[in-house]
Amino acid sequence: MQYFGERLKAARKIKGWSLQDLANQTANSITKQALSKYEADVMHPSRKILLLLSAALGVKPGYFEGQPAFRLPDFEFPRKGNVPSKQIDSIKEKVKGVLERYLQAESLLNMPVRFSNPLKTFPVADETAAAAIAVRLLDKWDLGKGPIHNITGMLEEKSIRVIEVDAPVTFDALGAWIDKVPLIVLHQDRLADIKRYYALYELGQLLLTVPETADKDRICQTFATAMLLPGDTLESLLGAKRTAIAPGELICIKEQYGLPMQVIMRHAIFKDIIDRKETAPFFRMIAENKDETGLGCYTGQEKTGRFDRMVRRLMAEEVIPAQKAEALTGIPEEALKRQLEVFAGVS
Structure with a gap:
């Protein structure tokens, strides 16, 4: 098992465990010192130890025999509050496992996936330029200026890998380049409007050429919002100038265009539709309800599909057996077979 140590360490970090935590999970049948040696490939486990580790970590023994398909490069972890280092390591290992x-x-x-950045020759120095470049990208990708349904699916069609992982509440999304192809990682349990916004925010982080002196975070926020509410869309919905905007108006826009109310209001400020001081009551309300619970819901679906389609094609063309498909997807073998049998005999 050439890669045992690396795989053991990855499985442990996915759980968010220290070496001592894992030792405790084996009822100290395996010591912390022994685990350290296994991870360093200084020692190799017996069959009995392998089964103990498999049970403790919730993986099959064959997991430890797999060769990593790639090494994930370092990337900046987007912090929201203080995320413990164990949680950071856990998310990174989950990303590696899914991407593998x-x-x-x-x-x-x-x-093979090939991607060419359609925005690489356009510097984006401020929020105004970010809004303009969003419209340029919509035109380049023939997306029009109406509501975009299933942002994650659209990004996959544009040769961008999108995956979702289970993560702590402090995590929203991250982006990275893997072999010159963009990767966007989303929190699987976020509401659809939040997923849509953060997917496009990370797209901006990856594609936009921003001067070091500029506020890249604000620029990417505006880019993401302008992708969902391009051009004069917000003016047509709210009017050119307002002294107050009712929450009900924002809920209607949220439900139709699929982005959070607070993001819509910030965009209204950016576009000078409303003065910032007039929005203070709204943001005081949102501060007590940042998830916008009870304040409308985008009903469209945000669903990745490329990976599932690839696996089902591999099964349909008999490139891999159902057992291998189960290992790739985590879906029980019988359930995968039933999905294919639906079409059996159809001519």
């Missing part, structure tokens, strides 16, 4: 399977499916289908 994703890249295996691409390789088996001989479907």
Whole structure:
């Protein structure tokens, strides 16, 4: 098992455990010192130890035999509050695990992904330029200026890998380049409007050329919002100038265009539709309800699909057996077989 130590360390970090935590999970049948040596590949486990580790970590023994498909490069972790280092490591290892399977499916289908940044020659120095470049990208990708349904699916169609992971509440999203292809990672349990916004925010972080002296965070916020509310869309919905905006108006826009109310209000300030001081009561209300619970809900679906389609194609074309498909997707073998049998005999 050439990669045992690396795989053991990854499985432990996904759990967010220290070496001592893992030792405790084995009822100290394996010591912290022994685990350290296993991870360093100084020692190799017996079959009995392997089974103990598999049970403690919730993985199959074969997991430890797999060769990592790639090494994830370092990336900046987007902080929201104080995220413990164990949680950071856990998210990174989850991303690596999902991408490992994703890249295996691409390789088996001989479907390499190539991406060309359509915005790389356009410097974006401020928020006004960010709003303009969003419209340029919408035109370049033929997306029009109406509501965009399923942002994550659209990004996949544009050769951007999008995956979702289970993560702490402090995590929203992150972006990275993997082999010259953009990767966007989203929190699987976020509401659809939040996923849409953060997917486009991370897209901005990856694609926009921003001077070091500029506020890249604000620029990417405006870019993401302008992708969802391009051009004069917000003026047409709210009017050119307002002294007050009712929450009900923002809820209607949220439900139709799929972005949070607070993001819409910030964009109204940016576009000089309303003065910042007039929005103070709204933001006081939102400060007590940042998830906007009870304040409307975007009903559209945000769903990634490329990976699942690749795996089902591999099964349909008999490139891999159902057992391998289960290992890739985590979906029980029988359930995968039933999905394919739906079409059996159809001519």
